[in-house]
Amino acid sequence: MSDDVATVTLTIDADDDTTDEVEVPAGLLELVAEGDQETAEIVGDVVALSFASRAHHVVHHGHGHGDDGDLEAQEQTMMDLFEERFGVTFGEATGHQH
Template identity: 70%
Template sequence: MSDEVDTTTISISTDDETTDEVTLPSGLIDLVAEGDQTDAETIGDITLLSFASRAHHIVHHGQGADEELEAQEARVMDLFEERFGVTYGEATGHQH
């Protein structure tokens, strides 16, 4: 049954020239897309949201964080606000 579901493969490349691919169900990408977003934009949004969420959790709900980790979390939150036009707290309703 699951083999019958259409998929989309996204290629990822980094500044150090390493690459990877991730394959996702196409319908799931469509489900979370906003408006006429492309697959790449949708996956980019979800990627940034996921990293912001994980960083927030580690820093604010984990076993403690050092200054470097707190700086990384602050930077991803800045990038989140630049991309989405609202803070992470405003977007998620989760503020400290």
């Protein structure tokens, strides 16, 4: 790891009383920030986008999952949460629509 790149450490607390830490380069936070977003909100946006992207990929492009109604329900819930957070659908945000 390069010593001359500043990093930010974030702590994640889950409902099941577990925690984790993630360290990211501070410059990347500045790069993806929109306006005057705070650090936690920036990371929250990235997490929401990542989960939506992963759910979409597994349901629509994944292999070996078969017809899994529960998985599709999980993806739909994530897409609803995505739209609630960002004010646009995942397809509108990414230009990737089916």
